[in-house]
Amino acid sequence: MxxxxxxxxxxxxxxxxxxxxxxxxxxxxxxxxxxxxxxxxxxxxxxxxxxxxxxxxxxxxxxxxxxxxxxxxxxxxxxxxxxxxxxxxxxxxxxxxxxxxxxxxxxxxxxxxxxxxxxxxxxxxxxxxxAINLADLGESQVINELRARLETLVNERRTALLTGEVGVGFIECARALHEPNTPWLVLESGQRLISSPLEILESARGGTLYCPEVAHLSRSEQRSLAFMLGKTGTYGVRIVCASSEPLGQLSGEGRFDPTLFALLSSCTVVIPPLRSRRSDLAGLIERCALAFSPDAPARLSPEVRQLLESAPWPGNLIQLQSVLSSLLLSNNDDITVDHLQAILGDLRDTSAPDRPALPPEFFELPLREAREAFERIYFENLLGRESSNMSRVADKAGLERTHLYRKLKQLNIRFPRRVPAE
Structure with missing residues (x-):
């Protein structure tokens, strides 16, 4: 159909x-x-x-x-x-x-x-x-590499496993693998995997079945999904699964079906988090704001944009969209840094601290360049965790404010021009 x-x-x-x-x-x-x-x-x-x-x-x-x-x-x-x-x-x-x-x-x-x-x-x-369009995720080199990976899969009907943190863009990548004008079916209830697996495949015949967060399925549902993977060729269905949890670890601990993991892991696509591609943030902020109205971006002052771009975003795209929705749908036309900080404080994921991500080639750099790369990661991470509050950043870094500003300029790191309220 x-x-x-x-x-x-x-x-x-x-x-x-x-x-x-x-x-x-x-x-x-x-x-x-x-x-x-x-x-x-x-x-x-x-x-x-x-x-x-x-x-x-x-x-x-x-x-x-x-x-x-x-x-x-x-x-x-x-x-x-x-x-x-x-x-x-x-x-x-x-x-x-x-x-x-x-x-x-x-x-x-x-x-x-x-x-x-x-x-x-x-x-x-x-x-x-x-061509695969991943404009909703960004235009950085990291996203270009992700696009290239998806393009190698788009003409195949192999099962794909999308992995990454919560909110990185599973549905956008799954849609990118979907052939236009064919059935698109999202698995809304894992129970259907047990009660009517072949009926699901028939509904998605010639198209795509998307299964979000497969780690949340029961063991019986996982075994049924493994059974369905052996029938996809008959129905011409591509199954795309997503997981924000480490399936390999869960399988080793006996909490995920090893047969299903073996089938899924043969074609894994890792979607990078926002903090590993900060160059995408300015464009994503503009894009998300435009989705509300043409004049929405103008309501975001340079100070607010700077804070948005330096925030850690542990919830990735979903959190970014939620924060912008809260800001732009408010009745307050004058959006302030204090307003944004209050929202970020409510949404900040405190369950696990952000860890700086060193570039793969970090240990191949000369000492001076490695030190500069580390300092840039250190201060970007600190600015994000402290919501660009320069007083707290200076305290955590053990620097005088003037020394801090000089160091950030030296590293070409943008920072707020006025101090957010304590």
Missing amino acids: IAPTEILVVDDEVGIRELLHEILEDEGFVVRLAENAGTARELRRKHNPSLVLLDIWMPDADGVTLLKEWKAAGLLTMPVVMLSGHATIETAVEATRIGAFDFLEKPIGLQKLLSTVQRALKVGQAKRAS
Whole structure:
């Protein structure tokens, strides 16, 4: 069973929306409708459509502006066809330059509409098949290496095990391995593995079955999953499992089925935590903020951004998104460092202290370079643990404030320009 293709129609004219809905639904597409840019943003975020038909002239934000916004945030992952009844050639050229697939003038002819939709979907499917998009995780070298690892697996139907800390982006990587327009099934209840394993495989036939946190399954459920792994070829199903717990250790301690572990560990993908790729944080903060509204990033002052970028994020992406949600959905337009510190304090994971991660080549460096690398890791870690409170950082490091600022500048480590309240 192949999942139907979703098309998002964005137009402020109700007659146009209803007409396009009727035509495209008759062609077998799932059609979602948005009367303005705000609704379009929300539907784009929730459903990730295969194609967007986007009107240029709308009351809250014009289509070109929305197109630019999606492009800047890395969300232009589907073809977009612009619609307008009175646009200039310059507007059409600008939209195409930004990334629009094509441009249709109203009133839109039926054959012209359908041929353009088919061409756009074909191009979009080819792009999705040829490249994995991990923009939701970042653009650092570490993420590029992760993308390369996933791309080697995308054309195979082998089982994959995703490992890493809580919140690193399991679902995003699992989605990256999923073939578009095929069934996508998330295992919501481990009990179904025992009661109806073959029914699950049939539901996911030709597609992907995603099993989050397999360490939480009971031993009976684990054995049933191991049984299903031997049947995936018959059903053409790729099973992708995720675990934030060390399955090898659990297996050695008798707390995880050794047969299942042996099957899963043959194709393991490690997803790196945020603290090992801090260069991604600025872009991720911007991207998460834009998901709320176009003006959301402007509410984050340089001081707040600095604190966000230096925080330890033991909960990784999930914690970052939760903190930004708390900040940006508050009624306080003036977001302060004190406000952010209060939230970070509530969400900080105190169960295990952060340990500095030394680069793999650390012990091959000359002494001077190794010392500088260690000092950079030491101060970045200390700034994160103390929420960039410079008084506490100076106390913990045993340095005078002026010496501390001089050392941070020497190491090219950014720090707040004003002191957060004690």
